[in-house]
Amino acid sequence: xxxxxxxxxxxxxxxxxxxxxxxxxxxxxxxxxxxxxxxxxxxxxxxxxxxxxxxxxxxxxxxxxxxxxxxxxxxxxxxxxxxxxxxxxxxxxxxxxxxxxxxxxxxxxxxxxxxxxxxxxxxxxxxxxxxxxxxxxxxxxxxxxxxxxxxxxxxxxxxxxxxxxxxxxxxxxxxxxxxxxxxxxxxxxxxxxxxxxxxxxxxxxxxxxxxxxxxxxxxxxxxxxxxxxxxxxxxxxxxxxxxxxxxxxxxxxxxxxxxxxxxxxxxxxxxxxxxxxxxxxxxxxxxxxxxxxxxxxxxxxxxxxxxxxxxxxxxxxxxxxxxxxxxxxxxxxxxxxxxxxxxxxxxxxxxxxxxxxxxxxxxxxxxxxxxxxxxxxxxxxxxxxxxxxxxxxxxxxxxx
DNA sequence: TCTGGGGTCCTTCATCCT
DNA sequence: TCTGAGGATGAAGGACCC
Numbered sequence: 001x002x003x004x005x006x007x008x009x010x011x012x013x014x015x016x017x018x019x020x021x022x023x024x025x026x027x028x029x030x031x032x033x034x035x036x037x038x039x040x041x042x043x044x045x046x047x048x049x050x051x052x053x054x055x056x057x058x059x060x061x062x063x064x065x066x067x068x069x070x071x072x073x074x075x076x077x078x079x080x081x082x083x084x085x086x087x088x089x090x091x092x093x094x095x096x097x098x099x100x101x102x103x104x105x106x107x108x109x110x111x112x113x114x115x116x117x118x119x120x121x122x123x124x125x126x127x128x129x130x131x132x133x134x135x136x137x138x139x140x141x142x143x144x145x146x147x148x149x150x151x152x153x154x155x156x157x158x159x160x161x162x163x164x165x166x167x168x169x170x171x172x173x174x175x176x177x178x179x180x181x182x183x184x185x186x187x188x189x190x191x192x193x194x195x196x197x198x199x200x201x202x203x204x205x206x207x208x209x210x211x212x213x214x215x216x217x218x219x220x221x222x223x224x225x226x227x228x229x230x231x232x233x234x235x236x237x238x239x240x241x242x243x244x245x246x247x248x249x250x251x252x253x254x255x256x257x258x259x260x261x262x263x264x265x266x267x268x269x270x271x272x273x274x275x276x277x278x279x280x281x282x283x284x285x286x287x288x289x290x291x292x293x294x295x296x297x298x299x300x301x302x303x304x305x306x307x308x309x310x311x312x313x314x315x316x317x318x319x320x321x322x323x324x325x326x327x328x329x330x331x332x333x334x335x336x337x338x339x340x341x342x343x344x345x346x347x348x349x350x351x352x353x354x355x356x357x358x359x360x361x362x363x364x365x366x367x368x369x370x371x372x373x374x375x376x377x378x379x380x381x382x383x384x385x386x387x388x389x390x391x392x393x394x395x396x397x398x399x400x
Numbered sequence: 401t402c403t404g405g406g407g408t409c410c411t412t413c414a415t416c417c418t
Numbered sequence: 419t420c421t422g423a424g425g426a427t428g429a430a431g432g433a434c435c436c
Contacts, residue, residue, distance in 0.1 A: 017436095037404085044404050046436095059436075065401045105407090105436045187409095189434050220411075222433090250405060287428090297403075303429060338405085 006170050008123035010111040011145040011153035012130060015162045017107035018047035020140050021086050022076050033073035037063050042252055046078055050162050086138065093133050097126060102238045110150050112238040127165050151234035155184055173232040178205035185229050187222065195219060204230050244281065249273045250338025256295045257334045264321065270339040271317035278311035278341055285309060286343030288319035293336035302327065309345050316341065
C-alpha cells in the first residue's frame with residue numbers, strides 16, 4: 001500500500017552469483033558457458049552463466065538436461081564456503097548504506113533506504129552506488145530494483161537482469177505490473193499457474209480484473225494475496241531480524257536404497273550433522289521430523305515431539321529411528337532421506353535434564369567433537385559406526 | 401527432461417480439551 | 419454418562435523460494 005510519503009525500497013540480487021564468484025579466480029572462463037553444480041546424474045544446476053541461459057539452461061534444472069542443452073559448458077563443483085564468505089562481504093556493504101537490510105538468501109536482500117536519502121542522495125543514486133561498490137570492491141555484478149514496496153522492488157530487479165537497474169515509481173506500478181505474466185508474482189509456481197491457467201488467467205492484468213471471491217474460492221488465502229499483489233498492494237516492511245525456525249539436512253543416494261542398515265547409517269550421519277548445527281546456533285529442537293522420498297519421487301514425512309528439547313545427536317537419531325520403525329516395511333526403494341529439527345528454542349535457557357548419566361557423557365563427547373571440528377577440517381571426525389561404511393551410497397563430491 | 405538441498409508458509413485433518 | 423460445538427495444538431503434506 002502506497003500512502004503518504006512513498007518508501008524507497010531496493011531489492012538487490014547478485015547476477016548468477018555462484019558462477020560470478022567462481023569466475024573471480026578463473027578469469028579465462030569469463031564470457032564462456034559455465035555451470036556450477038555436481039556433474040552427477042542426480043544433481044541439478046545451481047547456477048548458470050548468462051551464456052548458458054541463452055541456450056535454455058536454468059537453475060534447478062536436472063544436470064543431465066543442462067548438459068544436453070549446453071554440451072560444451074564448463075562444469076564447476078560448488079564451493080559453498082566461498083559463497084558464504086562473499087555473501088558476508090556483500091551484506092557488509094549493504095549495512096554500510098543502511099541498517100535496514102533484510103537478507104533473503106546468500107545473494108539477495110531488501111534495503112529500505114528511505115531514511116538514507118538526506119545523507120546519500122536520491123534512491124536511484126544509492127542503487128547505482130551499491131552496484132558500483134559491489135563491482136569495484138568485490139568484482140561482482142548485481143541487479144537492482146527500486147520501488148515503493150518490497151514486492152514491486154523484487155519484480156523490478158528481475159526486470160533489470162542482468163547487471164542493470166530498474167526504477168518503478170509509484171505512478172508506474174500498475175502499468176508495469178499489468179504487462180507481466182502471472183508467473184512473475186511471488187508465490188505463483190507451476191501449480192498455482194496451472195490453476196490460474198484453467199481459469200483463463202495468464203497475465204497479472206487478467207488476475208487484477210478477476211473478482212476476489214472467485215480467486216478466494218479457487219486458491220483460498222493465496223488468491224486474495226495474489227489479487228493484492230496484482231494491484232501493487234504490499235505494505236510489508238523490511239525485517240532486519242529473522243529467527244531460524246528449523247534446521248535440517250538431507251541426502252539423495254546415487255542409487256535407490258533397500259538396505260535397512262545403510263539407511264540407518266545415513267540417519268545417524270544426518271542426525272550428527274543437524275545436531276552440530278543446532279549446537280553451533282545455540283538452539284535445541286522440540287520436534288524431530290524424518291523425511292523419506294521413494295523411487296517414484298513420492299515423499300512422506302513423519303515427526304515426533306521430543307520429551308525434552310535437545311541438540312544431542314543421540315536424541316535426534318533416536319527419534320528419527322523411532323519414526324522409521326513406526327513406518328514399518330517400505331513399499332519402494334528409498335531415494336532420499338532427511339532429518340529436520342523443528343520448534344527450535346534457545347539452548348541453555350533450560351538445560352536438558354536427564355535421569356540417565358550416559359546422556360551427560362554423550363553430550364560431553366559431542367561438545368568435544370564440536371571443538372575438534374572447529375579446529376580441524378570438516379569430515380575429520382565422525383561416529384565410529386560411520387567409519388568404512390556406506391561410502392558408495394554418497395554422491396560423488398559430497399562431504400561425509 | 402526428470403527432478404539437490406536448504407528453508408518458509410499454508411492448508412487440512414486428527415485429537416484433545418472445555 | 420453421553421453428545422456436540424468450537425478452539426487449540428500437533429502432525430502431515432504440498433507449494434514455493436533461492
